[in-house]
Amino acid sequence: MTISPHLVFDLMFVVASALAALGILTTVVNLRRAWLDRRAATRLPALRTQLLAALDGDDSRFVSSIRREDATFTALVRSLLPTVRGAERERLSEILEGTGVVNAALRDLHSRSAVRRARAGDLLGLASINRAVPELMRLLRDRDVDVRRTAARALGFIGDAAAVPALLATVDAARSVPYNTTTMALLRMGSDAHEPLIEGLRAGSQKARAVCAEILGLRGSVAALPALTAAIHPWESLEVRIRAARALGRIGVPGSVDALAALMRSEEPLPLRAVTTRALGQIGGRRTVTLLRDALDAPEHIVALNAARALASSGDDGADILIRFGHELTSRRGAYAREGLSYLALQATHAARL
Amino acid sequence: MTKILIAEDDEEIRSLLKFKLETAGFEVCGVPDGEAAVEMAQSMLPDLVLLDWMMPRMSGLETCVALRKIPEFRSLPIVMLTAKSQEIDVDRGFEAGVDDYIVKPFSPRELTRRIEALLARTRSSSIEAFIARTRE
Numbered sequence: 001m002t003i004s005p006h007l008v009f010d011l012m013f014v015v016a017s018a019l020a021a022l023g024i025l026t027t028v029v030n031l032r033r034a035w036l037d038r039r040a041a042t043r044l045p046a047l048r049t050q051l052l053a054a055l056d057g058d059d060s061r062f063v064s065s066i067r068r069e070d071a072t073f074t075a076l077v078r079s080l081l082p083t084v085r086g087a088e089r090e091r092l093s094e095i096l097e098g099t100g101v102v103n104a105a106l107r108d109l110h111s112r113s114a115v116r117r118a119r120a121g122d123l124l125g126l127a128s129i130n131r132a133v134p135e136l137m138r139l140l141r142d143r144d145v146d147v148r149r150t151a152a153r154a155l156g157f158i159g160d161a162a163a164v165p166a167l168l169a170t171v172d173a174a175r176s177v178p179y180n181t182t183t184m185a186l187l188r189m190g191s192d193a194h195e196p197l198i199e200g201l202r203a204g205s206q207k208a209r210a211v212c213a214e215i216l217g218l219r220g221s222v223a224a225l226p227a228l229t230a231a232i233h234p235w236e237s238l239e240v241r242i243r244a245a246r247a248l249g250r251i252g253v254p255g256s257v258d259a260l261a262a263l264m265r266s267e268e269p270l271p272l273r274a275v276t277t278r279a280l281g282q283i284g285g286r287r288t289v290t291l292l293r294d295a296l297d298a299p300e301h302i303v304a305l306n307a308a309r310a311l312a313s314s315g316d317d318g319a320d321i322l323i324r325f326g327h328e329l330t331s332r333r334g335a336y337a338r339e340g341l342s343y344l345a346l347q348a349t350h351a352a353r354l
Numbered sequence: 355m356t357k358i359l360i361a362e363d364d365e366e367i368r369s370l371l372k373f374k375l376e377t378a379g380f381e382v383c384g385v386p387d388g389e390a391a392v393e394m395a396q397s398m399l400p401d402l403v404l405l406d407w408m409m410p411r412m413s414g415l416e417t418c419v420a421l422r423k424i425p426e427f428r429s430l431p432i433v434m435l436t437a438k439s440q441e442i443d444v445d446r447g448f449e450a451g452v453d454d455y456i457v458k459p460f461s462p463r464e465l466t467r468r469i470e471a472l473l474a475r476t477r478s479s480s481i482e483a484f485i486a487r488t489r490e
Contacts, residue, residue, distance in 0.1 A: 048366070052373040079366045086461030088370075 040072040051076060055091050063098035074101055074123070081126040093127040102129055109135045114144040121147065125154020133158060137166040141175055152177045156185025164189070164196035168208040179211075186215045194221045201227045201244075210239045217247020225251065229259045242275050249279025257287050264291060274302045281310020289317045296325060296333040304333070308340030312347065319344060356473060359400040360384040361391035361417060362435070363409045371404065371435075374462040375469070388412025392420050395427065402473055405452070407436035407443075415450045422451040431472045435460060 051073075054062040066073050077092055084092070096102050101123070108120035109132070121139055124132040132154070139151035152170065155163040167186055170177040186193065194216065201212035201224065213231055216224040224247070231244035245263060248256040260283075263276040277295050280288040292314065295307035311318035322341050328334030358380045362368040368384045375382045383398055385391050389411045395403060403421065405414035412420070414434055421427045434447045437458040447455045454472055456465055 048369050049373075052370060056377060076366065079364070080370060083364075083367050083458050083460070084370070084462060085459040086463060088462050089459070 043072055044076070047073060047076060051095070054095060055088055063095060066099040070099075073099070077101075078123060078126065089128070093129065096123075096127050097129075102127065105129075106132060106135065109139065114142075114147050117142065117144070118147045118150040121150040121154045125150070125157040128158050130158060130160060133160045133163055137163055140166055140170050140177065141173065143175065145175075145177075148175060148177045149181050152181050152185045156188035159189045159192070161189065161192040161196055164193050164200065168200045168204055168211060171207045171211055172205050183211060183215065186211065187218055191219070191221075194219065194223055197221070198224050198227045201231060206237050206240060210237075210243050213240060213243035213247050217243070217250040220251050222251060222253060225253060225256065229256065232259060232263060238269055238272065242272055245272060245276045245279050249276075249282035252283050254283060254285050254287070257283055257285070257291075261287075261291055264295060270300055270302070273298070273300070274306055277303055277306035277310055281306070281313050284314050286317060289314050289321065292318070293321050293325075296321075296336050304336045305339065308336040309343050311337075312340040312344040355379070355381040356402070357381045357383070357398060357400045358402050358404060358469070359391060359395055359398060360404045361386075361388055361409060361414065362404075362406040363387060364406070367406075370462065371465075374466060378466045378470070380469075386410075388414060388417035388420070391417050392424075395421060395430075396424070399426070400430070401476075402431045402433065402469060404433045404435055404469070407434060407438050407447075415446065418447075418450045418452055429476070431476050433465075433469065433472065435465070 050062050050065075077096055081089065081092055093102075105120040105123045106129075108116045109124075111117050111120070117139065121132075121136055124136065136151045136155050136158075139147055140155075142148050142151065148170070152167060155167060164186065167177075167182055170182055171179065186197070197212045197216055198221070200208050201216065204212060209231065213228060216228060228244045228247050228251075232241050232248070234241075236244070241263075245260060248260060257280065260276050260280055263272055264280075268276075273295075277292065280291055289311065292307045292311050296304055296311070298304045298307065308322065311322050318340075322337045322344065325331075325333050325337035326341050328337070356379075358375055360368055360371050360375075360382060362371065362384065363386050365386070368386070372382045372384050383394060383400070385394050387409045388405070391403065391405065392412070405417055407414040409417075414436065418432050418434070421430065421432065431453045432451065433454045433456060434452040435456045435458065436443070436447075439457040444455050454468055456468065
């Protein structure tokens with residue numbers, strides 16, 4: 001089969017025309033983008049001055065001069081929102097509301113574009129728009145992982161306790177949210193979130209209970225002590241028990257010592273005893289010092305080491321035990337006691353430098 | 355007029371700080387990095403320096419150490435304004451010689467109040483030192 005030279009020429013002409021058209025289109029798009037960037041850069045100083053003045057006083061004229069699709073203005077407010085808190089943050093949110101940007105973002109949560117949904121969720125979270133909570137909770141089940149992640153983060157910023165069960169549900173969901181994102185979002189919420197977290201610790205799934213225990217400990221929730229004490233019992237999963245023991249240590253109430261002491265029995269799993277040793281050190285007091293002294297004799301390296309370090313952080317009583325046992329040059333506990341003393345010396349050096 | 359030097363690489367935050375502090379009645383100069391802050395401090399002789407930690411060329415921490423090495427700035431009030439909120443970061447900040455440590459997100463009103471309080475304390479201790487020297 002032979003190909004006619006005319007056909008080859010026509011084909012080459014079509015390809016060359018298409019390439020030329022593509023080149024022209026790319027140039028036009030780039031030129032337009034450069035022009036928009038230049039225009040934004042020119043407007044920015046004046047816009048910034050007006051926005052800062054509006055933060056301090058009457059903003060009605062400024063607000064009415066802004067169009068809701070003004071990307072330069074939205075970018076400017078978005079860059080300030082994560083950095084400020086208090087009255088200025090509230091004013092920025094009010095200005096966003098006044099310009100219609102918030103309503104546009106609420107509509108964008110339904111956009112077909114994942115980028116628009118994520119960007120809208122991010123802005124609504126940064127501006128703490130409470131009425132966006134139901135929609136953001138819906139987006140926790142979005143098909144796009146970045147949208148789910150942004151929704152979780154936004155819910156954390158808004159801090160509405162009603163979102164806690166939905167956030168906890170993401171740890172088991174098929175369309176999940178990365179664990180760290182959920183934890184950070186829950187951690188960022190205020191003390192209103194404690195009650196639903198305690199409920200989650202009592203009745204949630206195993207993964208959700210572990211997350212609740214961790215957050216309640218980090219938040220130092222004294223109200224969670226009964227639920228945390230119940231969560232260290234042997235019928236719970238090891239992960240929940242470990243996180244609950246760690247939480248009791250972080251909260252640091254002496255009333256938890258008896259419950260934690262029961263976890264130091266040799267039949268308990270090693271990771272749980274290791275964590276409990278550190279938790280006892282965080283609580284401190286005479287009774288914990290006695291328990292930690294006994295733990296210096298533990299056959300497992302990590303338990304004995306944690307006990308030595310916990311004693312080093314337990315004030316004069318702990319230091320006395322470390323000094324006494326540190327003289328035992330041949331015993332195992334003597335070695336760990338000296339390890340604790342070196343840790344104590346390190347802390348003292350650091351304190352002296354401060 | 356009391357002079358404040360701000361070293362902050364984020365232009366929006368720098369503008370916000372400058373605006374708020376100028377509104378509060380201070381004379382403010384803003385620079386985008388630590389190196390420029392050390393240079394500017396020597397010509398401007400500020401009454402207080404506000405430093406961001408994470409900046410290009412020279413970090414806020416390094417800037418603080420560099421300023422403290424200059425005899426005129428040994429007792430200059432320095433405030434660190436940073437997103438680094440860990441206990442160890444705060445320790446490192448004070449170890450480097452800052453007088454106050456404010457974590458982002460921050461309240462501009464609270465920051466202004468803290469700066470005013472720090473300046474008032476510095477002034478009163480300078481006056482006390484002067485009176486003590488005079489009595490001797």
